[in-house]
Amino acid sequence: MSNQNYYELYRRSCIGVSLMDALDDMISRGRMTPQLAMKILSNFDRGIAEVLASRVKATLSFKGHLDTYRFCDDVWTFLVTDVTFKFPQKDKPSISTKKVKIVSCNSKKPGEQ
Incomplete structure (x- = not known):
């Protein structure tokens, strides 16, 4: 895994908001550190960008x-x-x-x- 920066646009999508809500809940309950949550969000940014670039072929x-x-x-x-x-x-x-x-x-x- 590299240290490349990816856009955080998809964090405002339905799945991104749900992920952030779940991470916030886990942080507030003491089940996760904020640093781990940021790493998860960074992986989400990378993963969604790569999937959209390689697998989505639909047009309109x-x-x-x-x-x-x-x-x-x-x-x-x-x-x-x-x-x-x-x-x-x-x-x-x-x-x-x-x-x-x-x-x-x-x-x-x-x-x-």
Whole structure:
């Protein structure tokens, strides 16, 4: 295992929030040290980034109105309104929503070209 840094974006996903709640509970009950919890979260960040990069092959297209965009610290953030998502499978209906926030980070690991 290396000491590379990974984005912590997925900690705000359902599974990430559940993991952090469980770790906080274990720390408050004295069953785990905060240092071990941080190591677990670091492994979660690495693991989810690697799985998404290597195993997820699904695609979709979307159309909407770009409301706001930012680029800071190698991270793009887009706020899109009136969005419609379309799936490549013909039997799946399109999905519409009023607002979507898209966060895009560099897919290369630190040190890769």
